[in-house]
Amino acid sequence: MDNTFLAQITNGTVERVESNRNGSFVLVSYTECPHCDNGNQMMRLNVGENTVILDEAGNRIPLTDLRKGMTVNAAFSLASTRSIPPQSSAYVIQVVQSPQRDQVTIGRIVDVDRRGRILTTISDGNLSSVIRFHVPENAQILNAFGRPMNFSGLVPGLRVRVRHAAFMTASIPPQTTAFEIRVIR
DSSP, X not given: OOOTTEEEEEEEEEEEEEEETTEEEEEEEESBXXXXXXXXXXXXXXXXXXXXXXXXXXXXXXXXGOOTTOEEEEEEESOOOSSSSOEEEEEEEEEEEOOOOXXXXXXXXXXXXXXXTEEEEESTTOGGGOEEEEOOTTOEEEOTTSOBOOGGGOOTTOEEEEEEOSOOOSSSSOEEEEEEEEEEO
16 A cells, blocks of 8 residues: 555554553564554554454454454554554554464373472373473463462362463373463362
8 A cells, every 4th residue: 555644564563452442452572563653562543443453354244253463464644643553543453363362171180399389280180181381471361250360379179261372282291371270169
C-alpha cells in the first residue's frame, strides 16, 4: 500500500487485545513500520466497526479471535496521538502467524524437585503417561480456588492440570515447559 494517509506494520506481535464499553483495541509491538517515527515501538490500534480483521487465509474473523503472541500485519491511519503508546485507527489487521498452541495434561504429582523447579506427573496410573515439567519463575501456579500459590505448595499426591508447551523432548520421561499449574479436586 502506497498511500499518504496510511501507515503499515509488518510482522508485528499482538501484546494485548481488549474490548470494553469504552471501545476495542489491539496493542501491537513492531520493528518494521516505514511511515512510523522509529522502530522497536508499540502501537495501540483502535478497532471500530469498519476495521477488517483477517486470518492467515484471508477470511474475516472477529476481534475475539486475536490472541497475544500472534504475528500480524496492520494498515492504520497516519494520524496518531502523541500518547505512550501512540494510538491510531486500524483499517486492516491480518494474522500472519498464530503462536503454537498450548497443551493441557491432567495428572497426579509423583515427584517435585524444588531445587531445579521440576514437577513430575502421571495420568491414570499409566507409566507411559509420566511427564516431567520444567516450571519457570514466571509460570502461574494456582490453588483449587484459582488463587496464586507458591511452587513449594506443590507436593506428591496432588491432582493438577498443567498447561504446557506443545513440544516434548524424546527422553524418558518426556520433558516440557509448564506455563500454568492448577491444583484440581
